[in-house]
Amino acid sequence: MLDEIVRHKQEQIRSHGKDIMETFQAAEVLPPLREFAEALNVNGRVSLIAEAKKASPVKGRLISETRFDQLPVLYEQNGAKAISVITEERYFEGSPFLIQKVKSRVSLPVLRKDFIIDLRQLYETRLLGADAVLLIAHLLPKDLPLFVETAQQLGIEPVVEVHDRYELEMALDTPTRIIGINNRNLKDFTVDTRVCLELVGLVANKVQCIAESGIRTVEDMLMLEQYGFSAALVGEALVTATDVAAKTGELAWYWKNEE
Numbered sequence: 001m002l003d004e005i006v007r008h009k010q011e012q013i014r015s016h017g018k019d020i021m022e023t024f025q026a027a028e029v030l031p032p033l034r035e036f037a038e039a040l041n042v043n044g045r046v047s048l049i050a051e052a053k054k055a056s057p058v059k060g061r062l063i064s065e066t067r068f069d070q071l072p073v074l075y076e077q078n079g080a081k082a083i084s085v086i087t088e089e090r091y092f093e094g095s096p097f098l099i100q101k102v103k104s105r106v107s108l109p110v111l112r113k114d115f116i117i118d119l120r121q122l123y124e125t126r127l128l129g130a131d132a133v134l135l136i137a138h139l140l141p142k143d144l145p146l147f148v149e150t151a152q153q154l155g156i157e158p159v160v161e162v163h164d165r166y167e168l169e170m171a172l173d174t175p176t177r178i179i180g181i182n183n184r185n186l187k188d189f190t191v192d193t194r195v196c197l198e199l200v201g202l203v204a205n206k207v208q209c210i211a212e213s214g215i216r217t218v219e220d221m222l223m224l225e226q227y228g229f230s231a232a233l234v235g236e237a238l239v240t241a242t243d244v245a246a247k248t249g250e251l252a253w254y255w256k257n258e259e
């Protein structure tokens, strides 16, 4: 599946890559950016990064178009600190245009989730106005430092996604300030929430960690806080909730019932 997604991405870049660079060079003003790193670990709590996820390659369509459109405002009103927007079109039914659409409705910073394999996609990310960009370490075995540095030069906050110890070490060899530990194995899409708990201990304090995938409950959030995470990225549990507002509030304010 991942190979197929990447192959499709390569084709897209082959046809649009030149346009992106021409548009970037011709652009006189770029969209203003918002601080993403500051939205993490607010008051020592695990920030909720709520994901606008319409579909997934495994489960297919998750919610209706109408409900999907309502997500960003519900997320902001109920305590999310940032929004993750999937821009991949074929397998996740996302769109690059969603970045500006979401930013026009809420004041939260936005993370662009896509499969970044070519530097030109970072220029595109800047043109789209995304405040942060996901860089999947597995897809950038040689060039991860270059991609991190290029994103930083463009003013975009890179979030390096890792799934094992090897990739974590790769991430720590770059100047990234944020690492996302994905509980989902992108090769077979299985989720094991122990992955992030095992790996976070190997990260020094100056790098902030985001736990990604399979997070569903207040208990999960409390556990992530104990392990020192700065944020949790949650998609499915929010978009498939019968009451999205209530579920968002429950996870964003997970410490509310503490004595």
Ligand SMILES: O=P(O)(O)OC[C@@H](O)[C@@H](O)c1c[nH]c2ccccc12
Residues within 6 Å of the ligand: 051, 053, 086, 113, 114, 115, 161, 182, 184, 212, 213, 214, 215, 233, 234, 235, 236, 237
């Ligand atoms: O829906 P979940 O289990 O809460 O997971 C969200 C997020 O981690 C997942 O969508 C994701 C993690 N890394 C990605 C890379 C590309 C697309 C999507 C993703």
